[in-house]
Amino acid sequence: MKERIYLLPKEGNFYKANLHCHTTISDGKLTPEQVKEEYQKNGYQIVAYTDHKKYCPHPELNSKDFLALAGLETDINEIRPGKERIRTRMFHINFYDTNPDEMPEEKARYCAADYWNYDLSYVNSYIKKMKKLGFLASYNHPYWSMQNYDEYTQLEGLFAMEIYNHGCELDGLYGYNPQAYDEMLRSGKKIFCLASDDNHNEYPFGHPLCDSFGGFTMIKAKELTYPAVMKALEKGDFYSSMGxxxxxxxxxxxxxxxxxxxxxxxxxxxxxxxxxxxxxxxxxxxxxxxxxxxxxxxxxxxxxxxxxxxxxxxxxxxxxxxxxxxxxx
Missing domain, CATH: 2.60.40.10 (Immunoglobulins)
Known part of the structure; x- marks a missing residue:
């Protein structure tokens, strides 16, 4: 019998995750507790809370059948006088904390600052600093962000990027980015790909424009614990899906x-x-x-x-x- 090399681990369990989520802590309409309740109803075991520029871990939401990952979404925007915000380019990057118990005060202080320097060298230095604090960095929705090959292929220090963002797909068919992922790979970036909701819940559940439950990542880990799930993410033991x-x-x-x-x-x-x-x-x-x-x-x-x-x-x-x-x- 020929030896098998498992690209997705043979051992462990798959856990369904939404790795991009906004709550009332930033511009979402649901509280963190409501997000947990609704996502559990729909078969999810993991949600990464990534409110805009708000690093706010939620250990109180953790239970034997649910894991709240600590994180945030940072946006670094192009500032051009007289140009509407909807026409400006921006780097949106999700950061996932691999160990919320380490350096909590320094993380809270650094993550709360405003950063507006739309410059690749600056963006890369920011990612590098966040990695030193223990975060994994994922590049979000390149199509929606109005960025091109020359910009996103120069990003450094990423562990992943979004290949699908459900909220952006509903906004204007901006959500599915397989070409950008392939371009990253062909430029030599050995990164993974995620599918997420980026939910803000402006519309009620069941509405055709509800931005929950459309994109998810299936993480294969030995157990539903913070260390095991973060280790699986770092190794790439997952796949992304719309269904x-x-x-x-x-x-x-x-x-x-x-x-x-x-x-x-x-x-x-x-x-x-x-x-x-x-x-x-x-x-x-x-x-x-x-x-x-x-x-x-x-x-x-x-x-x-x-x-x-x-x-x-x-x-x-x-x-x-x-x-x-x-x-x-």
């Missing part, structure tokens, strides 16, 4: 094996514009695909799509980092 489920992802010999919930298409994207694919016949769905790897793919990442157009995306895996022997059959 489809990736049950298993591994390499057996030189074959990539993908097991999913029923979907219409399973694609393997890579460094070049070529890709591997398995597509269901009209009226049918597929749940498994095998693809032979050659070693020339550069990186691989799986994208699954349902007939309704909802995607699940794995993180990218660079073949140079995976011990595959392509010299044997």
């Amino acid at each position: 489809p489920i990736i049950n298993s992802l591994y390499i057996e010999g030189n074959e990539l094996v993908v097991e999913t919930s029923p979907v219409q298409k399973i694609y393997v994207k890579m460094e070049g514009k070529n890709c591997y694919m398995k597509v269901a016949p009209p009226g049918e769905r597929i749940k498994e695909a095998r693809f032979t790897l050659t070693g020339r793919e550069g990186f691989i990442r799986v994208a699954c799509r349902t007939e309704k157009g909802n995607f699940a995306n794995s993180n990218a895996y660079f073949l140079e980092d995976i011990p595959i022997d392509f010299t044997t059959e």
Whole structure:
């Protein structure tokens, strides 16, 4: 039997997470407690509270079946006299605290300051400082932020970026950013991808413009504890989705094996514009695909799509980092 290399860990449990959330602490309409209640009703075990420029951990919300991740969203905006805010570019970055018990006073002081220097060297120095304080940095909604390749590919120190932001998708079809993720990867950035809600809850649940429960990240961790979940995030033991489920992802010999919930298409994207694919016949769905790897793919990442157009995306895996022997059959 050929050895299996698990890209998503074999051991552990999947936990459903919303990693971008706003509450009444900033510009959201629900309290942190209400967010917990509603997300638990919809099958979530994890919410990262990322209020705008408000670092406010919520350990009181933690329980055996729910984990509140401490974080914030920082926005660094372009200031141009006479230019409307809706026409200005801005860096929005989520920061997730890997250990809220360390340096709480310094974190609260540094995170509460206003930063308006729209300059890449400054933005990168800010990310570097936050990393030293123990935060993971994720770049948010590049399309909505009106940024281009020359800007976001120069960001340094990121662990991830949003490939899907549900709130931005509802705002103006700005939410799905697979091209930006591929451009990051092709520029040499070995980062992961997240799907999130970015919920503000301006509209009631059930309304077609409600920005909850549209994008989520499935984190595979040994247990639902803060250290275990943060370790899984740092390692990339997760995938992002708008609905489809990736049950298993591994390499057996030189074959990539993908097991999913029923979907219409399973694609393997890579460094070049070529890709591997398995597509269901009209009226049918597929749940498994095998693809032979050659070693020339550069990186691989799986994208699954349902007939309704909802995607699940794995993180990218660079073949140079995976011990595959392509010299044997």
